[in-house]
Amino acid sequence: MKLLLTSGGITNPSIHDALVGLLTKPIAESTALCIPTAQWGHPMCGPGSVRHFITDQTPATMCGLGWKSVGVLELTALPSISQERWVPWVREADVLLVDGGDATYLCHWMRESGLAELLPSLPETVWVGLSAGSMVMTPQIGEYFVEWPSAPDDRALGVVDFSIFPHLDHEMLPGNTMSAAERWAASIKGPCYAIDDRTAIKVVGDSVEVVSEGHWKRLTP
Numbered sequence: 044m045k046l047l048l049t050s051g052g053i054t055n056p057s058i059h060d061a062l063v064g065l066l067t068k069p070i071a072e073s074t075a076l077c078i079p080t081a082q083w084g085h086p087m088c089g090p091g092s093v094r095h096f097i098t099d100q101t102p103a104t105m106c107g108l109g110w111k112s113v114g115v116l117e118l119t120a121l122p123s124i125s126q127e128r129w130v131p132w133v134r135e136a137d138v139l140l141v142d143g144g145d146a147t148y149l150c151h152w153m154r155e156s157g158l159a160e161l162l163p164s165l166p167e168t169v170w171v172g173l174s175a176g177s178m179v180m181t182p183q184i185g186e187y188f189v190e191w192p193s194a195p196d197d198r199a200l201g202v203v204d205f206s207i208f209p210h211l212d213h214e215m216l217p218g219n220t221m222s223a224a225e226r227w228a229a230s231i232k233g234p235c236y237a238i239d240d241r242t243a244i245k246v247v248g249d250s251v252e253v254v255s256e257g258h259w260k261r262l263t264p
Contacts, residue, residue, distance in 0.1 A: 044162050044163075044165050044166060044168050044169075044170050044202075045065045045166075045167070045168070045169045045170070045246070045247050046169075046170045046172070046180060046202070046203070046244075046245070046246040046247075047061055047062055047065060047169065047170070047171045047172070047243055047244075047245055047246075048172045048177035048180060048203075048207060048243060048244040048245075048246065049171065049172060049173055049174075049177060049240075049242075049243040049244075050173075050174060050177070050207075050209035050210055050211070050238045050239060050240045050242060050243070051103055051173065051174070051209075051210070051239075051240025051241070052102070052103035052104055052105050052173045052240075053102045053103060053105055053108060053171075054102070054103050054240055054241050055241050055256045055257075056256075057254050057255065057256050058241075058242075058243045058254055058256075059102065059108075061243060061245050061252075061254045062108075062169070062171065065169045065245070065247070066137060066138065066169060067137070067167065068137070070108050070109050070110060071109055071110070071111060072111055073110055073111055073137040073138060074110065074111050074112045074113075074114075074135065074136050074137050074138075075105075075106070075110045075112070075113045075114070075136060075137065075138045075139070075140050076113075076114045076115070076116040076132065076133065076136045076138075076139050076140070077096065077097060077105070077106050077113055077114070077115055077116070077139075077140040077141075077142065078115075078116050078117075078118060078139060078140065078141045078142065078149075078176070079093045079096050079097060079115070079117065079142045079144075080117060080118040080119060080142075080144070080148070080149055080152050081141070081142055081143055081144030081145055081146065081148055081149035081175040081176060081179070082096070082142060082143070082144035083119065083144065083148065084144055084145030084147070084148020084149065084151075084190065084191040085143075085144040085145040085148070085175070085190050085191070086190055087190075088144050093142075096142045097113075097115060104173075105140040105142075105171055105173060106140060110138075113140075114132065114136075116129070116132065116133070116139070118149075118152040118153060118155075118156040118158060119152055119156075121156035121157065121158070122155055122156055122157075126157060130157075130161060133158070133161060133165070133168075134165070136168065137168065137169065138168065138169040138170075138171060139168060139169070139170050139171065140171050140173075140176075141170065141171065141172045141173065141176030141177075141179070142173050142174075142175075142176050143173045143174030143175040143176055143209075144174075144175045145175055145188075145189070145190045145191040145194070146175035146176075146178040146179045146181075146184045146188065146199055147184065147189055147191050147194035147195075147196075147197065147198075147199070148191040148193075148194070149175055149176065149179045150179050150198070150199045150200055151191075151193075151194075153179065153200065159200055162202070174209045174210065175188075177207055177209065177244070178199060178206070178207050178209065179199045179200055180199065180200055180201075180202040180203050181199050181200075181201070181202075181203055181205060181206040181207055182198065182199060182201040182203075182204065182205075182206060182232070182233055183196075183197045183198050183199060183206055183231060183232065184197050184199055184206065184207075185197055185206065185208075185227045185230050185231055186230065187223075187227050187230075203246055203251070204233055204234070205233055205234040205235060205236060205244075205251070206228075206231045206233060206234075206235045206236075207235070207236055207238060207244070208223075208224040208227055208228070208235060208236070208237040208238070208262075209238060209240075210239070210240060211224060211237045211238055211239040211242075211258060211259065212239055212258060213239070213240060221237060221260065224237035224260070224262065225237075225262060228262035228263070234261065234262070234263060235261070235262040235263070236253070236259060236260070236261055236262070237259060237260045237262060238253075238255070238257075238258075238259040239255075239257040239258045239259060240257065241255060241256045241257025241258075242254070242255035242256075242257045242258070242259040243255070
């Protein structure tokens, strides 16, 4: 699987170009599935924000980039239907657009639904994460970002070997400063990146590349 791990979505031409580079065909010829599941685990999210993610046509929300088609894949529903139904939907999609919310909640439902187990068999599929949709691919997110009360700990899927502090210096999140990111990194066992909403991390195999028109910093534990 090819990863584009963003903090705020497709917010500038550099991140857009990185996405186009990961696809094997133009956006207008590519099919997408959007995954809003992480929102249900975060106290700041709800039906209105889920609807916004799915229907908003601005590029940052990712669904409005001009895809050939966009479908919705709600992970909490998948355990109630057979894999014979939903696995082909995922295999036929060119890209998965994964929204933010709580990464531990998203991780739980990725495992419960079977999507996490399916990912290694999707080498050409592009995963575009926004905030928690990116953090779920890391080994751990840090207690600072755990909002789901039922989370057993801060562990995530560990698809990549680094952790992410998103929304650096965001005007609506005054606590997300670089000093806060450095304190957060002290609790993380592996390498970390603090990234703002104009930054993304592109991962293809063992190659990790930061794509940015904003501010970011690689932090060590």
